[in-house]
Amino acid sequence: MAEQNTIRVIDIIFDTFVDGPGMRTTVYCAGCRHFCEGCHNPQTWKFDQGTAMTPEEIMAAILEGSPSSNITFSGGDPLYQVEGFAALAKLAKENYDKNIWCYTGFLYEEIVADARLRQILPYIDVLVDGLFVLAERDTSLSFRGSRNQRLIDVPATLKNPDGVIVPWTSWW
Numbered sequence: 001m002a003e004q005n006t007i008r009v010i011d012i013i014f015d016t017f018v019d020g021p022g023m024r025t026t027v028y029c030a031g032c033r034h035f036c037e038g039c040h041n042p043q044t045w046k047f048d049q050g051t052a053m054t055p056e057e058i059m060a061a062i063l064e065g066s067p068s069s070n071i072t073f074s075g076g077d078p079l080y081q082v083e084g085f086a087a088l089a090k091l092a093k094e095n096y097d098k099n100i101w102c103y104t105g106f107l108y109e110e111i112v113a114d115a116r117l118r119q120i121l122p123y124i125d126v127l128v129d130g131l132f133v134l135a136e137r138d139t140s141l142s143f144r145g146s147r148n149q150r151l152i153d154v155p156a157t158l159k160n161p162d163g164v165i166v167p168w169t170s171w172w
């Protein structure tokens, strides 16, 4: 796993349209221990690969490669390196007003119940949560691979006093 506040980055892909709405830059990190059967990216599972980058270095690369794009965190599972991704999300949100999507194999309920994991939530616009489940695979879905995964409107859900999850529907 990366040292606190650095992220092991496998790749940064610019100008993609598949990891959320509109043109986005996707940061692919190393490391996942969910080991979903049928995972689309098993080559990302090992933690000791890629390049260790600080949130500031990643932000600079994003701005240089595609200044106006919004941002998606993927992997691997970004929440295994939550300290670094929370710092990156805070930087991107507060300094550059980016819309931020984050993919994770953890469930929202697990994240919100864990002080370490939930530190990222205030800076995330949409969380795509849950394991990839082969039996629930559906290639007609937008922005997710299996029907059990949810597109969660995080700001609206955090504001909900009863904690009921608000699904993301559309930007427009």
Ligand code: SF4
Pocket (backbone or CB within 6 Å): 032, 033, 034, 035, 036, 039, 040, 041, 042, 044, 075, 076, 077, 104, 105, 130, 131, 132
């Ligand atoms: S959570 Fe994502 S990256 Fe991790 S094993 Fe499952 S599908 Fe693959």
